[in-house]
Amino acid sequence: xxxxxxxxLLIALLSPAFGQDGPQSAVAAKEAAxxxxxxxxGVAKAGGRPDYSKPPASDLYQRVFDLxxxxxxxxxxxxxxxxxxxxxxxxxxxxxxxxYFDTKPGPNPxxxxxxxxxxxxxxxxxxxxxxxxxxxAREATAxxxxxxxxxxxxxxxxxxxxxxxxxxxxxxxxxxxxxxxAQDLGPDNxxxxxGAMKDTRDIWATYLLRDDRMKILSLLTRAKGMVGDDEVKAxxxxxxxxxxxxx
Numbered sequence: 001x002x003x004x005x006x007x008x009l010l011i012a013l014l015s016p017a018f019g020q021d022g023p024q025s026a027v028a029a030k031e032a033a034x035x036x037x038x039x040x041x042g043v044a045k046a047g048g049r050p051d052y053s054k055p056p057a058s059d060l061y062q063r064v065f066d067l068x069x070x071x072x073x074x075x076x077x078x079x080x081x082x083x084x085x086x087x088x089x090x091x092x093x094x095x096x097x098x099x100y101f102d103t104k105p106g107p108n109p110x111x112x113x114x115x116x117x118x119x120x121x122x123x124x125x126x127x128x129x130x131x132x133x134x135x136x137a138r139e140a141t142a143x144x145x146x147x148x149x150x151x152x153x154x155x156x157x158x159x160x161x162x163x164x165x166x167x168x169x170x171x172x173x174x175x176x177x178x179x180x181x182a183q184d185l186g187p188d189n190x191x192x193x194x195g196a197m198k199d200t201r202d203i204w205a206t207y208l209l210r211d212d213r214m215k216i217l218s219l220l221t222r223a224k225g226m227v228g229d230d231e232v233k234a235x236x237x238x239x240x241x242x243x244x245x246x247x
Contacts, residue, residue: 032063
């Protein structure tokens with residue numbers, strides 16, 4: 001197993017550092033996420049702690065959460081749905097690896113271990129959430145464009161259910177992000193995450209289901225009263241104002 005782990009890590013790290021297009025970047029992120037899981041498994045078995053500032057973890061992390069590459073792409077189209085979902089999935093899996101490192105699998109993870117991971121790797125987790133909010137916003141746009149181009153007979157119950165699930169999933173991501181920002185994040189990390197919500201607020205205003213939008217607004221109202229940083233508060237206010245104005 002150690003030999004296999006080393007080979008898979010080597011393959012992931014020797015792949016082109018930056019994809020030339022969305023699908024290539026998504027595949028690179030998927031491979032890096034798989035390699036990260038193997039790497040962290042080895043670290044845990046050795047009784048160590050991950051160091052995301054050094055290779056191989058730092059290189060794998062960059063492959064998954066490559067915000068610069070994502071931002072360089074043109075605005076999303078309906079054709080981008082597949083690779084955006086793949087990239088978001090890789091990012092989501094990797095963020096969970098960071099949060100749940102060295103915890104036993106199951107519905108009730110070790111809360112002390114989770115809090116320790118969030119405290120030690122707060123910056124990495126905040127950067128991951130910043131990326132996830134932004135890639136999810138692109139995914140939401142692409143998915144909306146895809147649905148808009150469907151003929152009436154193509155709007156099957158299965159597709160409608162899939163869209164509803166995706167919209168609810170976006171609300172869960174935002175709710176989790178608001179909860180983290182309202183707690184004990186450092187100011188830089190809180191600004192990063194709240195800034196991502198502010199920058200993508202126009203997308204969420206039309207994409208979120210009405211009930212989910214109301215829940216997010218309620219969370220934002222509470223969060224605004226809990227944060228002390230002016231920039232973070234301004235970001236949350238801007239997000240809330242846009243959701244309030246949505247019909």
